[in-house]
Every structure is written in C-alpha cells, then in structure tokens.
Amino acid sequence: MIVFANFAGIPLAFVMTILWALAGCVTTVLCYVASPRWLKRWTSVCIGISCVALLLGAGWYALQLLLYANNGWLLVEGTVKAVVPVMAVSHLAFMLFTLPKLNKIRAEAGKSAAEARNTASHPMVVIPVYAVAAASGLCALSNIFAQPVMPSLLEMMQRPALLLVLLILPSFVVLKRYRTVLSGQQAERPFWKKLLTAAVTAAGTLFLLCAVVFAASLYGINASKLPEASDMMNHHLLDEGGGSPTMMSGHSTHQDHGGMVEVASLTGDLAAPADRKFELVAQQQKIRLSSGAVVDAWTYNGELAPELRVRYGDMVEVKLVNKDIDAGVTIHWHGYNVPNAMDGVPGMTQNVVKPGESFTYKFRAEQEGTYWFHSHQQASEQVVKGLFGSLIVESKNKAGNVDEELILINHDWVTDQGEKTAFGEEDETQTKQVEPGRKVKLRIINTDNYSQKYRLQGTGYQITAIDGVDIQEPGQLTDRTAFRVASGGRYDLSFTMPEHPVQFKMGDGKDAESPGVIFYSDTLPEMQPFEKESELFDPSHYGKPVVNELTTAAAFDREFVMILGNEMGFYNGKFHFLWTINGKVHPHTPTFVVKEGDKVKTTFVNRSLTEHPMHLHGHHMIVLKKNGREVATPWYTDTLNVYAGETYEVAFLANNPGMWMDHCHNLDHAKTGMILHLMYDHVLPSYEVGTRSGNLPD
Template sequence: MPAGASTIPITNLKAPATSAHMKQFTLTAENATVSFGSGINIPSWTFNGVEPGPTLRVQQGDLVVVNVVNHLSFGITIHWHGINIVNSADGVAGVTQDAIKPGQTYVYRFVTNDPGTYWYHSHQLADEETTGGLFGMLIVDPKTPTIHADVDYSVALHEWNTDNNQTVFTLNNTAQTLNEAARPGQWVRLRIAETSNTASTAPHLVTLLGAPFKVVSLDGHDLNAPQWLHETPLPIGTAQRYDLLFQMPAQGSVSLVTAEEKDNLHYQRYPSIVIGQGSVPAQLPPVTSWFDMTTYGQPAHSAITAQSHFDTSYSIALNNMMGTSLGRTGMTYTMNGKVFPNTGMIMVKEGQLVRIHLDNQSALYHPMHLHGHTFTVIAHNGQPLKGSPVYLDTVLVPPHSSYDIAFVANNPGIWMIHCHNFVHANWGMDMMLMYDNYSTPFNVGTQSGNFPD
C-alpha cells in the first residue's frame, strides 16, 4: 500500500503534542523468568520485568505518552486494544509503523476519550510475542463515574507454553490463588481481560461464587440495566473484557473460578481469585447455561439499530482449510475463502454508516476484532438483540453462527479487522479497513521485518 501523490499518509494523523492533562509512562521490553507459584518458573518476554505488564491507569481525556524501550533481540510494537485513537498510534507493524528494533525507543501518543477496561499487547508476530508475555492492562477512569465501587481490581487470564509443551493457565501472576482484600458490605468492581491464545478456540468460562453479580460492562462499555446473576458461566474469548460488580457478603469471601479448558464442563479450584477472608469452596457448582449478551439487560435507545440506513454493507465468511499462507503449508483460516494479504479490503468514506455481516462457517470459535472503532452489535443469527444495546471492539462468533455489527466510519486511516485467536491471524484471518484517500508508507514482509498478525 504505497503512498500516492493524491493520498494522505496516515503518519499525518497524530495526537496533540501537549495537553493540560497528560500521563507519561515507560515500558521496557526485556527478558525475565517469572514465577507463577508452586515451583512454576517460566522464561518470558515482559514489560518492566513483570507479568502481566504494568497496569496503566489514566483518566478520560488524558493525553497518554508511552515511551517504549526494546531490550529484546527482535522487533516489537504495542497495540492499544479497544481504544479509539489516532491511526498513527495503533501499533500495527507494517501498517501504522515499523516494528521497534532491538535497542530502539519509540513514543506512542494518544488521547483516551472513552472510559473503560482495555489492554495492550504486541502487534508484531502476536502469536509468539503476546502469548510469550508482551501484554498488560490499561484502565481509563471516567471523568464522571457511572458506577460506584469501593475497591477496583483487574485480572488478566493467560495461557503459557512451557519448555516441555505443557500449558500453564494463570490469573495475573499466579497459577494458584490470587488473594485480594475487601471488607463486608463493600462494592467490588472486578475487571477481567482474556489475553490468552485459547488454543482450543473455545472461550474460557469464569464465574463468581459467594455473591450475586452483575455484568456492568463489556469491552469497556456499560450495559443498560444489567440484572443480577447467580453462578452464571461467562464465556470470554481472546481479547474480550468483562466488568463485574458485586457486594461483599456480611460473612465469608467471594471467589472467581474458571472451568477446565479440556471440556468447559467442570469448574476447577485453580487458578482462582479469592476476595475477602476465606478460600474457594470445597464443592464447586455445575457449569450451567452460558451468559448470553444478546438477551441481558434492558433495551434502550441506540443510535445504530438493525433498522438503520447503512451507506455500505459487507459480508465476511469465516472458515478454515488446508492451504498456503505466506509460503507455509498447513491449516489456514480464511475470510471469504482467502488468506491475508489476499483477503481484500473494506473500503469506507468518512461519515458512512457501515454494516458487516460475520458468518462463521467453521466448527471453531472466532473472536473478531476491529481496530480503531467501537461497533454496535445489531443482530445474532439474523435476530436483533433483545436486551441492552451492546457496544464492542471484539465479538466472539461461535461455530456455525453469525453476527451483524455496525459502526460509523469516524476515525480515518487504515485499520485491521481480524480474528484475535493469534494462530488464526498468523495463518491468514486478517483484513484491512481502509478509508478513501489515505495511505501508509510502511510495508509488510520479510524485507521490512514487519509482520502485523
């Protein structure tokens, strides 16, 4: 995608140089051996020597400046997942920048207009680099709080590959129990981010024991009139986020437990979180019907609905088949029967209302992520949502099902839309959303060393 004389380079799309409200951070990519408890020590790539990387906490409207120092032996980037920022700061190697080479420093500048729970990760060979540890969480507090919480915790779910080809599943920095403090009667907000590859493609299931809870936010965006849930399993696909709200009981603790990945039919004691004084119950409940975002909460006005007039519509069929991707032969993951970079582009003009039909024709789960935009989920399997309006940046499309999503093209540039299962993206399930009259000076491939999956 070479720059043309009549196009605007995306490098022109920049955040302000200064602001009255500015937060500055330094993230140093470096090797470290991380302990996850019970004698589990895993060599990993880290930001600032810890896993997950430091949680960056800012306020809505802040200008965020992040200095990234690369002490690793290979190129990296940072993508600020779910935050609608200027295109030049999106952190996609070969699209919005060159990968940050060993020994180099790179500065990201962006404004956090939308409050919520987000995360950051490498978007250069993410199958290796994010899975290997280059990730962390980013919390944007609202200028005017909409939800009261006395304590606020965040947790990242992550799967690690060990040297003997075993998988270690962790919550933050432990494969055992993470203990957090809260007093009886306090309101707790628990932010959960899925940062794993989820190799089986099925989402992890989590639930809360010891107190009823509400799902107050998905992908950083509040739901309308959420109802109380009781031990309901929450399916969380790669890159998705859930915010839970609950009140500590007068006695005892509250636990977050996960289901066994091999079948998602039984909960397990580890890894887990215990909030307050106590432990995970000795007897765990059965896994019941999964949480359904399409019927949860109450309807409310939404600027975009299934009845809106759309300026342009696209349909993307998701599938997999044996084939060739980037000179490799194996199982490929396709969009409309093709693999990146031959998947074509979604072409839009600024101001258009865009509808995308995601049709999963495969037997696998695909968490589909759109960069640079928040979309409205307008239909599931052809049926409009019955509950709260749902605004996401990543939608988990189950096997043999479909979602319709829509958004206003209000953030110029060149953006990716891709499956956030890292293996699927690495083997072809990527596409570009491109605004008219914009171009990039960066290139993808071996010569440039940029691999944006």
C-alpha cells in the same frame, strides 16, 4: 440446533462415503458371482447399502435446507454452488441408471444367471456408484480441507473436474470388461488376471490422484509465498460495500485526487502536554509464578502484565523502548480507538521498534473502562511469551466508584513445570479479605487464543461493562450463571460482599488447577466445589438496549460480508490448516473501503469448524442481529466471538480515519492469513510490510 446442523453434515458425509465405497466394491464383483442364489443375495445387499446411503444423502440435503432457513443464504452458498451439484448429479445417475439395473439383476438371477451377470457387468451399474462414492468423499473432505466459500466459476468447476479425473481409469476398465463379458470371454479369464486388473486399476487411479495433488502442491507452494514487501492494501480487490463510489474507485492513486493523507500524519494532537507519562521497556526476563514455576518471558518492564492506569480526559504518553527483543516490538491498544498512527501495527501504522530503538505513543484517554495492550509484531508468538499488559481508564467523576477492585488478566504460560494458566503471575488460588457490604469490581481480561468461561459462586452479581463499554441498567445474575469472554475481550463484574465467602474461578469450577480467587471477611475458608451452572450469560438479552443512529438506521451507507471458513493449503510456502475470510487468506483477502461519516454494517458468517473472535481496530461495533434475528439488547463490542454455525450483523460509524486491521484474535489464525483491512478512501499507506522492512504483523 444450528451449531449441531453445521457439524452434523461432516460425519454424515463420511458415513455416506464409506457406504457408497462398500456398494462400489459389491457392484464391481457381481458379474463374477457364479451361484444364482449368491448373486441375488449380494445384489440385495448392494441395494440395501445404497438405500441407506441415499437416506443419509436426503438427511444431508435437509441439513443444508435447515441451515439456510435459520441463518440465510450466506451460510450455505459455497456448499450449494460447489458441492450440491456434484452430489445431486451423482445421486440422480445412480437412481436413474444403477438402481433399476440392480432390481433387474435380482429379478433375473433365479431365471437366467448368465443374463443377470451380463447386466451386472454393464458400465451404468458400476460407474454411477463410483461417482457417488467419490462425490461423497469430496463432500466430506470439503468441510475440512477445501471448504467452498463464495466460490468463483473456476472454483465451482474444480470438484466436477476432479471427479472426472478419478473416474477415467475405472470407467475404461469397466467398459473393457463389459465388452469382454458380451463376447463370452469373461469366464475364460483366470482369477489372478481379474485380481491383477483390479490392482492395476486402483494403482492407476491413485497415481492420477497423486499427480493432481502434486501439481496442485507445486502451484500452491509458489502462489502462497508472501511478497518481500507490500503496503498492506490489496489494490486488486477493493470492496466498497455497495455504497457510493469512493476516491479509490477504479483503483485511484494519489496522483488522481487531492485531499489524500498518509497514515503517518494521523497522529492526533501531539502538541498537547502529557498528563500521564509511562515508559515500557521490552525485554527478556525470567519470571517466577506464585507456584514457583519459572517462565522465560518477554516482558514490558520486566514484569508480567503491567498496569497502566489513567483518568478519563488525560493526555497519555507511553515511550516504548526495545532492549533485547530481536524481531522488534510494538504496542497495540486493544479496543482503544486511538489515532491511526498510534495503533501499533507494524507495516501499517508504524515501523517495528528494533533493539536499541524507541517509539512514543500519545493519545487522549476518551474512553473509560477496561482495556489492554500488546505487541502486534508477530503477535502469535510475542503475546504468548508475555508482551502485554492492562490499560485502565477511570471515570472522570468519582460517583459510583467501587470499594475494592481486582484486575484478573488470564494467560497460559509455558514454564519449566509445563503449561500453567494464571491470572497474571498468580497460577494458584488467590485470597482477598473484604468486609461485608463493600462493593467489589473485577476487571476480567482474556489474553488466550480461545474464549474462556468464568464462574462466581456465593452471591449474585452484575456484568457492568463489555469491552470497556458500560451496560445500561444491568440486571442481577445468580451465582449459577456462568459467562464466557472472547479472546481479547473484557468483562467488568461487580458484586456486594456478603457475610459468607465468595469464590471466583476460571472454567466451570471443576478443574482444581485453574486459577481462582476466594473473597472472605473473617476466617479464610477452603475452595469449595462449584454447583452446576444453570445458564450461560447472553448479552443479547441483558440490560437496557443501546439506542442510537446505528440501531435505528433504516439503511447503511456500506454493507460488507465476512464469511469465515477453513481449508488445508499452503501459506508462505508451507503447508498449514488455513482459516479464511471469503475463501481467501491475507494478502488475498479484500480491502474494505469506507468514507468518513459512513454508517457501516458488517455481516459475520462462520462456516468453519471453530469459533473466531473478530476484532476491528480503531472502532467499536454494535451488535444488531444474531442468526438472522434482531437482538433484544444491542451492545457494543470490539472483539465479537462468532461460534461455528453462527451469523452476526454488526454496525459501526466510520469516524476514525486511517487504515485498520480487522482480524480474528485467535492469533494463530491471524498468523496464517485470517486478516483483512479497513481503509478510509482518502488515506494512503506510509509503511511497508514484509521481510525487507522487518514489519511482520499478525
């Protein structure tokens, strides 16, 4: 219902705009109608159109109230502050001035057509209709092209100012016409002059609008250009989350306070001997999928999605070598809370590894579960091309281990046969023979930019872990329950092999081209159509609730808000569809500042048109509330998918000092600025980002 309300306002606003534009056309020509009968009819038509538009307007206001009632102030704040006043004033002007005059015209038409036409030419018959049509148009466009999110006073004044600009020339023409009608000269003007006046008015208004757009574009191009070099921290917008003052209060510097450390020094224990050593060579390589389609891939070690498998407690050492990736590479350990200097974000935690260079990552494996790694240098391109793999950390004790295991890391590949979706290299249906009674574990990793749905048919199953963290006392799900994994997210699924075949498939089971797996015991069967799903898995009502100092906290040390929005605009001098945080794109987004040991709450509010998988580096978040209501079973995640119209409250413990990215893991969104940074107050940057250094994270 909330998602419907979030989207319903857009078509409502567009329909209102069309109706008010039609009403504007009718009111414009009323004073030219010579026949009393037709004057009365056209006036009635105008009143009818306007009343329908007013009813739609009432529905639009009701939607804002519904969103507020269900999801709170943050979801509607931008609209209420920047759009509602313009809409309300224009609607009020129409009802106070235009509607009474239209009723008067309709009443006078049968008695005195001349007097009715004089009334029809009155500026307050026409101008309020133009105003409400323009206001409705601005409202419709605001949802897509200039969405107001936490607007400043200047931003709140932009729409009224633009509305006034659009009304200048039409108002001048209408006032001049009114004086002409009152002087009795209107009837003497030939039709072609009236037509010419209308054309000039429209052209002039369009010219003014184009001038405003052109000026705004020039400003946007220059203002959006990214600096050649910066240190990844927004010094001008430090957000301390309403908590106690930090060492960064008042824009402190290293010279002001002692006890500061640089990111480069946050390496963890490098002296400890490595239990497991790996070498990953980033290189270009042609890879053939199971169907025969060929990918011009960028790979680690010349293979798609290599697996690194270690045991809990191991000291892990991974040497990254760049063979021939010109832009440079890194490795980010997605969801793994490594020391800050090992996080693999170029310009923040290290310099990019250029061709011929190497970098060694070292960290203690202190989280069990399913994780993955990928390059964070121009990730929107490099991940798509294949610079990723899986990181599996096995339990320190073998009790409860499964009999069979399969890693399913899905990805969309661009091949010589078009786009192919695959689990690793397998873009066709795989088969796996399993004896009945054996316990099977699937580790599912979604590398796509959007969430993906999955189905298991043939037996009940359990979701045993989300984003590497075990679910306590997971319940049994039926084979008609689908589940959806966020971009960058991971689910562990387990089932006991029955006597009959079991099918697993990406999607809803209807697309024959999507990858899948058939588990069988004796004779290999064919893939069967999936039955219609009965429900979608909801982690907020599954398993035993996590209970800890975050779920029981009466208050938090810091509270941050991230309102996710969209607009059309410029980014680095080019026109883009932008995805914003608190109305801004990086590097103009705020920097969240915390102290070590803080209990931190973050509220996500998705005001945009699509989902956003929000990923915080270096920490796991625990989900506390969804759409303003406490969840029944709080769960841990590092990549939380927030759908359009949804709000979430999450919390984390600030126990991993450093500077960390917090961004949308739809990497195309991050590429155009849907990024901010979390920094500990005693940490200073060691690197710079930008074209000068070649450090280009997204």
